[in-house]
Amino acid sequence: MAVLGLFQATGCGQVDEGLPKSEVTFQTTEQASSSTDYPGPCQGETTVSGTPQYLSSDYHGVNPDTRFITLPAQGRFRAGISCVGTAFYVIRIGYDSALCQQRGKCDPSSFSTMTQADLDFVATNYPSQVPIREICVKHGFGWYDGANAAPGTYLAIASSGSGFGGLVDGHGTMDLYAYHGNNGNWQPVNCSRPVPxxxxxxxxxxxxxxxxxxxxxxxxxxxxxxxxxxxxxxxxxxxxxxxxxxxxxxxxxxxxxxxxxxxxxxxxxxxxxxxxxxxxxxxxx
Structure with missing residues (x-):
């Protein structure tokens, strides 16, 4: 999987200002975050089975790192990201997805040929199908949110690149959480926990x-x-x-x-x- 142009990206630790307006409003970032924060679930939510997932990519090691997550109902994603020269995506897959119908990437056998152009096409034209998209140069830990995600299966990707003539090689981690309930509406970090x-x-x-x-x-x-x-x-x-x-x-x-x-x-x-x-x-x- 080729993820290109990592070191030309802007907005380390922030939503890329170059993204379409619809995507900027869909994805939010919380600054001054800490890995000791409580990510969820919040009151009225349930943790999606099989989550959280922890992705770690390294240009000289596991690269890319991928996971599959299935939302049983409308929900939301929360990603804790720290990185150097790494791209992170959570994108909807399946035969009814834009990735399949518009780019021909319909099953796991075709995902190995997926490019950043495929991912960015879906993110630009079908932003609701890419609840998480963060392409960073370098930043410490921060929270990224994708709310109101439709039910279905999603592919989470962490892919690192190399820049400046090989002087800087990418590596990054993403702690990915998923919840359903509350119609998938955005919830703050350190929210009120569910009452048992x-x-x-x-x-x-x-x-x-x-x-x-x-x-x-x-x-x-x-x-x-x-x-x-x-x-x-x-x-x-x-x-x-x-x-x-x-x-x-x-x-x-x-x-x-x-x-x-x-x-x-x-x-x-x-x-x-x-x-x-x-x-x-x-x-x-």
Whole structure:
């Protein structure tokens, strides 16, 4: 993979001022950053499986260094970068990507012939498909962000070059994080961390449901015999197709009229006058 023109790039540690306006607004950089910062996830976010990924390229060693990352839903990338003469990209791949449809780079066998011209074409014309693009001469650690990235598979690249007649050879690292949630909107470094959910506190929290924590959550997946907080007094029911809620045991024929349908755990029960009790058989009158 040939990445060209590294030592002609501008904006070390900053967004390149020569980039199209649409890309400048898409990618942001936080200066005076530290590798001890908290990159995420923030409240409402989940870390993408298989991340973070750590890329390290050296003109005389591993070069380029690449990784694949799949976003299951709209999300964002955050890259911690330090480098000398190294280009970093995160670009969307796959048969529906611009890299495939416009440049013919459709599968891993074709990626070895990818050039910086291919990458820059997509970055210029389809900036939302290149959430991270940083071509630096030299700078210390800094954070780079690509927000509102569409679901799909992305290729992360770190590629180092050589300049000034071989007097300076490139090397660089990228700590790449990916999160989904919050529609992939930009989040600050050192943001508020997610509050862990606690099953058994009687509150149905984000990430919980009747299947994962029936003692807190009352919905269609809550088991019929499950009671709220395991106290034994309130059961999860829906009556006549209404919303699910915690209720004390209902008496057929007195509290609920004949013909009432009670639903729990995916099973319907009917209040039938013929037996004066709840039954799974539909009442015949």
């Amino acid at each position: 959910t606690v099953c058994g506190n009687g509150i149905c929290e984000v990430g919980e449901n009747g299947a994962s924590c029936g003692m807190d959550c009352c919905d269609a997946s809550t088991a019929c015999g499950q009671t709220w907080m395991n106290y034994g007094g309130y059961y999860c029911r829906s009556f006549n197709g209404g919303s699910y809620f915690w209720t004390q045991p209902a008496t057929c024929g007195s509290q609920y009229p004949y013909g009432t349908r009670s639903t729990c755990g995916g099973t319907n029960y009917y209040c039938c006058s013929s037996i004066n009790n709840w039954t799974t058989n539909y009442c015949a009158y």
